[in-house]
Amino acid sequence: MARALKVKIAIGCLAIFILVLIPLLDTKFFAQVTIKRWGQLSWHDFKGIVPPFTSYGAGISSKVYLEYDSSRRKYFAYAGQNNIRSWVKDTAQQNDYGLNHEQYHFNITELHARMLNDYIERNPKGTFELFALRHASLNIDLARMQDQYDSETDHCLVYDQQRRWEYRVDSLLLREAGWHTDYFSGAKAYFPDVPDSINGFSNSSVYRSFSLVKYGMQFSMFSYHLGDFKINDLNASVNSFENQNGRTVISVNVDSTIYDFEAFAVSSDSIGYNHYTKWVYSSPYLYKLYSWYPNMKGDTAGYIENALSFINSFQIVNTDKYWVDKFEASDSPIIASKLVKMERKEENEKSQYCMYSGTSKPLGFYRGPFYREDGGMLLAYDYLIHADSLRYQDVMSLNQDWYSYKPTSEAQIYFVPAIRIPKEILDIKVGYILLQDTTKECYEFYHDRVDTPPND
Amino acid sequence: MSKRRERDLADQVFSTRDFIRTLSHREFVTSLSLALFLLSLCLIVDYYDNEDWVEANETTIKWTLFFLAMPSNHIFYKQEHRRSNNFIGRNIHDYIFLIFFAFVINSKNYLYGLGFTMHFKGGLGGAIAWLFIIVLFIMTFETVIAFIKRGLNFLGWRVL
Numbered sequence: 006m007a008r009a010l011k012v013k014i015a016i017g018c019l020a021i022f023i024l025v026l027i028p029l030l031d032t033k034f035f036a037q038v039t040i041k042r043w044g045q046l047s048w049h050d051f052k053g054i055v056p057p058f059t060s061y062g063a064g065i066s067s068k069v070y071l072e073y074d075s076s077r078r079k080y081f082a083y084a085g086q087n088n089i090r091s092w093v094k095d096t097a098q099q100n101d102y103g104l105n106h107e108q109y110h111f112n113i114t115e116l117h118a119r120m121l122n123d124y125i126e127r128n129p130k131g132t133f134e135l136f137a138l139r140h141a142s143l144n145i146d147l148a149r150m151q152d153q154y155d156s157e158t159d160h161c162l163v164y165d166q167q168r169r170w171e172y173r174v175d176s177l178l179l180r181e182a183g184w185h186t187d188y189f190s191g192a193k194a195y196f197p198d199v200p201d202s203i204n205g206f207s208n209s210s211v212y213r214s215f216s217l218v219k220y221g222m223q224f225s226m227f228s229y230h231l232g233d234f235k236i237n238d239l240n241a242s243v244n245s246f247e248n249q250n251g252r253t254v255i256s257v258n259v260d261s262t263i264y265d266f267e268a269f270a271v272s273s274d275s276i277g278y279n280h281y282t283k284w285v286y287s288s289p290y291l292y293k294l295y296s297w298y299p300n301m302k303g304d305t306a307g308y309i310e311n312a313l314s315f316i317n318s319f320q321i322v323n324t325d326k327y328w329v330d331k332f333e334a335s336d337s338p339i340i341a342s343k344l345v346k347m348e349r350k351e352e353n354e355k356s357q358y359c360m361y362s363g364t365s366k367p368l369g370f371y372r373g374p375f376y377r378e379d380g381g382m383l384l385a386y387d388y389l390i391h392a393d394s395l396r397y398q399d400v401m402s403l404n405q406d407w408y409s410y411k412p413t414s415e416a417q418i419y420f421v422p423a424i425r426i427p428k429e430i431l432d433i434k435v436g437y438i439l440l441q442d443t444t445k446e447c448y449e450f451y452h453d454r455v456d457t458p459p460n461d
Numbered sequence: 462m463s464k465r466r467e468r469d470l471a472d473q474v475f476s477t478r479d480f481i482r483t484l485s486h487r488e489f490v491t492s493l494s495l496a497l498f499l500l501s502l503c504l505i506v507d508y509y510d511n512e513d514w515v516e517a518n519e520t521t522i523k524w525t526l527f528f529l530a531m532p533s534n535h536i537f538y539k540q541e542h543r544r545s546n547n548f549i550g551r552n553i554h555d556y557i558f559l560i561f562f563a564f565v566i567n568s569k570n571y572l573y574g575l576g577f578t579m580h581f582k583g584g585l586g587g588a589i590a591w592l593f594i595i596v597l598f599i600m601t602f603e604t605v606i607a608f609i610k611r612g613l614n615f616l617g618w619r620v621l
Contacts, residue, residue: 009540010487013494020497024569027504056508064511152516160513 030054033089040070040085043115046108053092061160062097065107066090067114069121069147071140079129080136082121084114105171106161110151112174117147119178165298168220169307172197172314185215188324189372189387189416190228190290195318200224204370204389211370211389222308224315227293230370232456234286239268243284247272252280264321277301281312287321289456294319325375328385332418339420340409359447360438365454368436374458380423384455386435387416391451396437400450404431412437430457473547480550483542488554489561491537496561499530500569532606534558535621545610545621548603555599 066087158167175197186193200217216225252272259268267285283294294316298308373384396412401419436452509515610621
């Protein structure tokens with residue numbers, strides 16, 4: 006056989022070998038494929054053969070599937086991950102950070118599946134051809150976004166950009182559900198994941214907060230009820246606060262154009278973290294937006310973008326309507342009576358309670374009092390010291406009027422009809438009587454003296 | 462004398478006689494094996510398309526492989542026939558290669574369960590337009606190859 010022919014046959018055989026081998030490697034010799042619907046991944050979902058000579062630790066294969074649901078008689082899309090086409094090197098399996106990178110590839114796929122579902126919802130009479138066309142164009146966008154993700158994060162090697170992408174993708178997945186509002190203070194901010202809600206006392210002031218620790222960072226929104234609050238030198242106070250917390254101030258900017266005042270401080274600590282703190286005061290609440298991020302691992306631009314995205318999402322909203330609606334939806338009875346100052350309890354008078362009023366102190370966080378459209382007055386109070394199971398009655402005393410409410414695990418909404426509101430409100434006390442005191446001859450009225458509303 | 466030389470030159474470049482006269486299974490085996498080889502190399506590129514370098518240069522790599530495979534037909538021709546193919550013969554050999562390449566791509570897709578497809582946008586008119594573009598492309602390509610061949614001959618490397 007001629008030499009050239011032998012060479013050509015060898016080339017042809019080599020080509021056929023490659024054409025057979027690659028699909029076999031790709032399908033792990035036609036192993037059973039499991040398509041996992043979108044959710045949390047683990048390394049057990051990566052069963053494919055590692056491509057020879059690859060420089061990466063792991064790879065994921067996920068795509069958007071378009072199917073027809075015969076029971077609902079409509080098309081739907083979902084994100085699925087192919088376990089055989091997803092692979093991981095043994096050396097990478099100890100690394101959860103790498104798994105997290107792959108998880109966000111899957112999350113990006115889910116994002117596009119939701120976009121296709123939105124399109125299907127908007128076109129209920131659409132045909133398969135229409136949805137397939139949109140599916141194809143979304144696949145192009147999906148591939149582009151996946152490439153951009155890998156390119157900007159250098160396959161998760163650039164930490165801050167990895168965290169930036171995680172924040173961005175989570176936000177896109179959560180959409181409007183990421184907005185969290187404190188219905189007492191009206192503070193509202195965007196959290197890319199569900200934050201923890203913590204309420205309590207700090208240096209005698211009451212606070213409510215939402216806090217999220219994720220992406221190697223912290224995002225917190227605090228609200229303090231301060232009432233009338235005056236500060237002489239805001240710049241010095243912010244500097245002093247940062248120094249007290251062991252941080253070196255990098256910059257402080259103060260402003261009072263939108264709110265009573267706001268201050269934005271950037272500081273760093275000795276263990277390698279930068280801190281962004283924004284203070285906003287809008288009477289009677291003081292708000293603190295706070296974020297920290299590590300500054301010891303190379304570039305921090307992605308962390309800064311995350312911190313600023315969070316802080317800049319802050320706004321103060323009027324939540325009065327929320328409480329009015331909530332009150333109108335409840336059917337809890339309100340018992341009204343009169344307070345009379347007496348030296349002792351009359352022996353034969355069964356309808357009288359003996360009650361003494363202790364010192365006024367904060368018992369929780371509140372909003373109001375504020376007025377409903379018809380002139381009725383509302384006040385929402387969230388008790389933090391004693392749980393509802395320990396309380397016998399929740400009480401509001403308005404001048405000499407006494408309103409009792411059944412304790413509730415949620416915030417107590419106090420209401421006074423317009424007709425019963427005195428011309429001049431001198432004193433509002435809000436509090437409760439404890440169950441443990443009901444066996445005593447005289448009850449103690451644990452209370453907080455709240456701000457009186459303007460008479461209008 | 463001069464007229465005859467001109468006719469000989471035109472005959473050498475544009476005559477299909479020599480190519481058709483010696484056309485045998487060898488040309489088809491060359492085109493088939495090179496088409497298979499090109500396809501397998503493209504498959505390797507696809508397999509590694511998650512690697513940054515491959516991903517960034519995927520199209521360039523594939524076109525480079527394509528432009529290396531086409532002249533390889535002529536190298537084998539020269540080896541087997543002990544003479545260079547002429548311009549029109551190279552054009553015809555390129556068409557044979559393209560037909561085989563289209564055939565192996567579709568065969569691969571068919572075997573992988575992707576079906577057998579061959580369609581042109583715009584129907585018959587589109588097909589004719591494509592044919593015209595391909596002919597023009599092959600002629601341009603072979604003109605460039607002719608210049609390269611001259612350059613290689615000048616360097617004493619007579620492979621084409």
